[in-house]
Amino acid sequence: MAKLTVSDLDLKGKKVLMRVDFNVPLKENEAGEVIVANDNRIVGALPTIKYVIDNGGRAILFSHLGRIKSEDDKKGLSMKPVAQKLADLLGKPVTFVPATEGPELEEAIAKLNDGEVLVFENTRFEDVKNGVEVKRESKNDPELGKYWASLGDVFVNDAFGTAHRAHASNVGIASNIAQTAAGFLMEKEIKFLGGAVEAPARPFVAILGGAKVSDKIGIIENLLGKADKVIVGGGMAYTFDVANGKKIGNSLFEADKVELAKELIEKAGDKLVLPIDAVTADAFSNDANIEVTDGDIKDGYMGLDIGPKSIDLFKKTLDGAKTVVWNGPMGVFEMPNFAKGTLEVGSYLTTLEGATTIVGGGDSTAAAQQLGIADQLTHISTGGGASLEYLEGKELPGIAAISEK
Known part of the structure; x- marks a missing residue:
């Protein structure tokens, strides 16, 4: 049977959770700042992101970045430079929230207006808590999937690169939200x-x-x-x-x-x-x-x-x-x-x-x-x-x- 796609959804005024594949390489520039080394995957997600915000949705984007096995890994794998690159590509501000759960994230989402974009922190940060590897994201912790689903009204999955894995950020959310649709990239892969x-x-x-x-x-x-x-x-x-x-x-x-x-x-x-x-x-x-x-x-x-x-x-x-x-x-x-x-x-x-x-x-x-x-x-x-x-x-x-x- 055919899958629901983002173009089938009524997006106006909706908080649209979007799993994207922003697992991009990073590097330091001459000033010592961490920047995106190759933006192909971000560019690939732009049609879906633009469709959501052009149709009045509030885009809440999240992705994994690298592998997180310790607290030290987190220092070099924040989504902040990715959010900055996305803002450059969209030509409009993107709110970055350095959290994967909690009041700071919830308040930022509550303040979003129609047509605005928010990126929250690396989903794999949930794999290490207080220095211990717990793999909440990559082992599809049911409470984490339920929590992330509670942050939005609909879920758009545009990350084919993780489609072969049952993670909290794809299957976990989909199991706890009324509608899950494919983004345009995912739709092409299926087609x-x-x-x-x-x-x-x-x-x-x-x-x-x-x-x-x-x-x-x-x-x-x-x-x-x-x-x-x-x-x-x-x-x-x-x-x-x-x-x-x-x-x-x-x-x-x-x-x-x-x-x-x-x-x-x-x-x-x-x-x-x-x-x-x-x-x-x-x-x-x-x-x-x-x-x-x-x-x-x-x-x-x-x-x-x-x-x-x-x-x-x-x-x-x-x-x-x-x-x-x-x-x-x-x-x-x-x-x-x-x-x-x-x-x-x-x-x-x-x-x-x-x-x-x-x-x-x-x-x-x-x-x-x-x-x-x-x-x-x-x-x-x-x-x-x-x-x-x-x-x-x-x-x-x-x-x-x-x-x-």
């Missing part, structure tokens, strides 16, 4: 990632990369049942090569996953598309001696990227695709000599006419941004672990808690 998994336009091709089969087992198994083709590249391809009886030299592989790889190969048939050559090197270094190898990789060399024949094969497999999900690089793309496979495959996605092209977060996102093609793809997921679990077909607690229309 594109969820749509690709549940009802893709066909042919549907999945491209999976990265180092380890163990990180992607669930995704491979789920997508083999749903996709027309599953392309596998990156380091995890060498575990499949061993399963196929190939010699892989010094390439990394997972010995304990070889039997599983054999089962997946047998189960998949021609659905599974594996590399047929590799760019190999005699050291894990951009300056190593390099050879392009068909078939077996010789001793002393390791595979660090897919080769030109594999690039051509993967492009041919993608031709005519109407839905493509890409998660994981084809090689060690951080090193220029081993980036070609990732960059060629990523660039080819932009040439597919009429295709919905989805990047599933993590290193693939970094590669798309490095290529300068991010704005030419249909959707780039804002979630790391959440994207992976969604592609595995798992129910995400943060999405399950959003009200149905």
